[in-house]
Amino acid sequence: EEPIGTPEQIAELLVGKVLGGKPAGAPEGGKLAVLVNGLGSTKYEELFLLYAPIAQRLRAAGYEIVAPQVGELVTSLDMAGASLTVTWLDEELEQLWTAPAQCPALSVGATIETTPAPRYVAPEDEVADYSGTPQEAQRAGRKVADLIEAVRDVLKDAEAELGRIDAIAGDGDHGTGMVNGSVAAAAAARVAADAGAGAAATLS
Numbered sequence: 656e657e658p659i660g661t662p663e664q665i666a667e668l669l670v671g672k673v674l675g676g677k678p679a680g681a682p683e684g685g686k687l688a689v690l691v692n693g694l695g696s697t698k699y700e701e702l703f704l705l706y707a708p709i710a711q712r713l714r715a716a717g718y719e720i721v722a723p724q725v726g727e728l729v730t731s732l733d734m735a736g737a738s739l740t741v742t743w744l745d746e747e748l749e750q751l752w753t754a755p756a757q758c759p760a761l762s763v764g765a766t767i768e769t770t771p772a773p774r775y776v777a778p779e780d781e782v783a784d785y786s787g788t789p790q791e792a793q794r795a796g797r798k799v800a801d802l803i804e805a806v807r808d809v810l811k812d813a814e815a816e817l818g819r820i821d822a823i824a825g826d827g828d829h830g831t832g833m834v835n836g837s838v839a840a841a842a843a844a845r846v847a848a849d850a851g852a853g854a855a856a857t858l859s
Contacts, residue, residue, distance in 0.1 A: 684717035792853030
């Protein structure tokens with residue numbers, strides 16, 4: 656983390672760092688794949704303003720930029736900031752970097768014809784039947800569901816703090832991820848327990 660600077664100041668910092676990490680054996684000059692990425696809440700206008708001095712410095716260092724990508728490509732829950740990624744290209748990597756591709760975050764070249772996957776519908780015979788579970792085991796299943804719901808509640812209370820801790824060394828989404836996972840787990844466990852599942856089936 657650094658104080659917010661001008662695009663030129665940020666470009667100087669980022670380009671210096673990435674060129675300083677040039678892989679052993681990579682040529683001075685040559686071709687580069689360049690990706691200027693917003694982390695979630697950086698506006699596209701700001702990313703384009705940042706790309707211009709980045710490109711200027713890379714070209715001044717003797718590099719040719721191949722098919723640059725600028726945009727929100729690898730994001731994390733509205734996180735502020737941007738990243739610069741460069742890859743030294745040989746002939747094979749350049750061909751792969753410029754090959755047609757189509758996915759939600761990145762489109763390169765012509766549109767690729769696709770066929771939507773068929774919608775999966777679970778057959779009725781896949782619905783679990785716990786009617787033969789002993790009463791004692793059903794009580795254990797309900798206790799397991801209670802415990803998972805307790806974990807869910809603790810994680811909800813700690814969501815902001817988990818995110819704050821994660822943001823120091825990561826991307827700040829750990830609290831949200833833990834809450835989403837525990838909410839889904841608690842809901843599934845409660846459905847199973849209410850249907851008469853034992854402890855093992857509820858955990859599963």
